[in-house]
Amino acid sequence: MRTSDKHSKIIEAAITVFARKGFFSARISDIAKEAQVADGTIYLYFNNKYDILISLFEEEIGKIILEVKLLIEKESDPRKMLQIFALHHMQLMEEQKELAEVLQMELRQSNKFMREYRNTKFIEYVDVVSAIIHKGQEEGVFRKSLLPGVFKRAFFGALDETSRLWVLSPDHSYTIDEAARQISDIFTFGIMTASPEGEKVTGP
Amino acid sequence: MRTSDKHSKIIEAAITVFARKGFFSARISDIAKEAQVADGTIYLYFNNKYDILISLFEEEIGKIILEVKLLIEKESDPRKMLQIFALHHMQLMEEQKELAEVLQMELRQSNKFMREYRNTKFIEYVDVVSAIIHKGQEEGVFRKSLLPGVFKRAFFGALDETSRLWVLSPDHSYTIDEAARQISDIFTFGIMTASPEGEKVTGP
DNA sequence: CAAAAATGAATGAATACGCATTCATAAGAC
DNA sequence: GTCTTATGAATGCGTATTCATTCATTTTTG
Numbered sequence: 001m002r003t004s005d006k007h008s009k010i011i012e013a014a015i016t017v018f019a020r021k022g023f024f025s026a027r028i029s030d031i032a033k034e035a036q037v038a039d040g041t042i043y044l045y046f047n048n049k050y051d052i053l054i055s056l057f058e059e060e061i062g063k064i065i066l067e068v069k070l071l072i073e074k075e076s077d078p079r080k081m082l083q084i085f086a087l088h089h090m091q092l093m094e095e096q097k098e099l100a101e102v103l104q105m106e107l108r109q110s111n112k113f114m115r116e117y118r119n120t121k122f123i124e125y126v127d128v129v130s131a132i133i134h135k136g137q138e139e140g141v142f143r144k145s146l147l148p149g150v151f152k153r154a155f156f157g158a159l160d161e162t163s164r165l166w167v168l169s170p171d172h173s174y175t176i177d178e179a180a181r182q183i184s185d186i187f188t189f190g191i192m193t194a195s196p197e198g199e200k201v202t203g204p
Numbered sequence: 205m206r207t208s209d210k211h212s213k214i215i216e217a218a219i220t221v222f223a224r225k226g227f228f229s230a231r232i233s234d235i236a237k238e239a240q241v242a243d244g245t246i247y248l249y250f251n252n253k254y255d256i257l258i259s260l261f262e263e264e265i266g267k268i269i270l271e272v273k274l275l276i277e278k279e280s281d282p283r284k285m286l287q288i289f290a291l292h293h294m295q296l297m298e299e300q301k302e303l304a305e306v307l308q309m310e311l312r313q314s315n316k317f318m319r320e321y322r323n324t325k326f327i328e329y330v331d332v333v334s335a336i337i338h339k340g341q342e343e344g345v346f347r348k349s350l351l352p353g354v355f356k357r358a359f360f361g362a363l364d365e366t367s368r369l370w371v372l373s374p375d376h377s378y379t380i381d382e383a384a385r386q387i388s389d390i391f392t393f394g395i396m397t398a399s400p401e402g403e404k405v406t407g408p
Numbered sequence: 409c410a411a412a413a414a415t416g417a418a419t420g421a422a423t424a425c426g427c428a429t430t431c432a433t434a435a436g437a438c
Numbered sequence: 439g440t441c442t443t444a445t446g447a448a449t450g451c452g453t454a455t456t457c458a459t460t461c462a463t464t465t466t467t468g
Contacts, residue, residue: 006417022313024228028454038419040456049454108368109226109309146390150366150383154390157365158358164312165357179354186350186358186391210443232428233446242445244430253428 007045009035011059014052019098023053023106054117057107060099061121064092068128078136083184085129086159090180093163104164126156151187158183211249213239215263218256223302227257227310258321261311264303265325268296272332282340287388289333290363294384297367308368330360355391362387 013035017026028049032039046052068088075081093100110117129152136142162179166172174182217239221230232253236243250256272292279285297304314321333356340346366383370376378386 027452032420039454040420041418043455044417105313109313147378147382147386150378150386151390153366153369154362154387157361157363157368159361161361161364162354162357164361174351174354178351182351182354183358186355189393231426236446243428244446245444247429248443 006035006037006041010037010042010045010052011056013037014056015060015098015102018053018056018106019101023049053106053110056102057110057119058121060103061125065121065125065128068125072128072132078132078139078141079188081132081135082129082155082188083181085132086155086184087177087180089156089159090163090166090176093167094176097167100163100167104160126152129155155183155187158187210239210241210245214241214246214249214256215260217241218260219264219302219306222257222260222310223305227253257310257314260306261314261323262325264307265329269325269329269332272329276332276336282336282343282345283392285336285339286333286359286392287385289336290359290388291381291384293360293363294367294370294380297371298380301371304367304371308364330356333359359387359391362391 010031013031014026017030017034020026021030028042029039031052032042035042042052046055068085071084071088072081075084107119107122110119130148133142133146133148133151137144137146137148159180162183163176166176166179214235217235218230221234221238224230225234232246233243235256236246239246246256250259272289275288275292276285279288311323311326314323334352337346337350337352337355341348341350341352363384366387367380370380370383
């Protein structure tokens with residue numbers, strides 16, 4: 001097997017194994033087996049176990065940021081932008097459950113065991129939201145009293161926690177699209193300067 | 205040292221150490237040293253390392269549930285109930301930063317390495333929110349179209365993510381009370397049947 | 409165009425080490 | 439003097455990482 005990209009193969013295997021067992025319980029040999037590669041081969045592509053996790057973060061979140069920025073750029077209404085962000089985030093979690101689990105669980109506690117690692121990619125992702133809020137405030141669509149720093153976290157947290165539990169629990173009384181719609185509606189109507197009766201952002 | 209309650213002492217030490225290092229990087233000897241107790245003593249009170257974590261969850265979340273239910277029972281307006289929940293949750297995270305870190309990080313990934321453990325206490329806590337929504341819907345204060353199952357997660361997620369990052373980052377452009385107020389306002393105005401112009405839930 | 413030599417990617421058994429858990433022993437209570 | 443509680447050094451296991459070895463491929467030579 002000469003042509004296969006071992007780096008990506010190992011990253012993908014790591015996503016699967018970390019999702020199943022968590023970073024600490026995952027063994028290098030598990031990842032190697034999943035990637036159909038020898039244990040030692042992994043060390044030709046990564047310095048150590050942490051390095052796999054960090055590379056995984058950087059690469060995967062990088063892709064996500066590119067995608068969502070591209071989608072949002074096409075839109076000009078800040079309220080619709082929020083809707084798009086919500087839908088994209090939730091669909092992503094649905095389509096890539098394993099990646100979702102790794103990002104949601106391991107990403108957060110990574111700064112606990114990797115002191116020096118500052119996750120700039122993650123910050124960049126969440127800052128997409130605060131940029132939208134800022135724009136909305138300048139255009140007078142969103143209340144000026146809103147703190148974008150609070151809003152971005154609240155909005156992201158709402159999406160993330162909802163999708164996290166949606167992915168975990170097997171019983172689904174609602175779809176991911178419904179949830180995304182409900183959340184962006186709650187937030188949008190909540191932050192509009194005008195009364196919700198005025199103009200509808202969502203369709204009938 | 206006869207009078208000191210070793211069980212609680214160990215739990216408290218574990219909160220400190222787990223908060224600092226995370227569950228896996230924390231050593232039993234760290235906890236023992238923090239609790240001013242010998243390594244072996246810990247095994248007189250807990251079966252193993254996991255058992256410390258589980259006991260910690262059960263006991264601490266148990267206390268929190270009691271507190272918040274007591275506060276909420278005093279209120280009858282569902283909108284105010286949400287506000288109280290938000291404020292209580294955020295203040296708790298501020299007052300007990302270490303406990304906050306452990307609950308937010310370790311609680312979530314606990315089901316990854318402890319297969320059999322179902323965290324009923326946590327579910328009970330979040331269900332306090334869905335109960336409020338349900339009441340609000342029956343009274344006609346909240347939109348009937350809301351899915352309480354989505355709302356409770358979104359609301360909890362918003363609070364939790366905001367407080368999580370507030371606790372982590374040293375630079376605070378807003379207080380925890382402001383954040384709680386902003387979040388419950390966003391959610392409340394967003395879910396009211398009447399226009400936000402009608403009646404104000406929050407003061408001037 | 410073969411045959412020989414060099415290369416380096418891949419392997420996986422061996423190593424080394426960290427740390428949860430145990431248990432023989434000591435200290436304290438009554 | 440016995441029973442309870444506490445100690446911490448010793449044990450043993452699990453697994454991250456290393457590295458001597460194996461080939462498939464490429465390059466050199468005549």
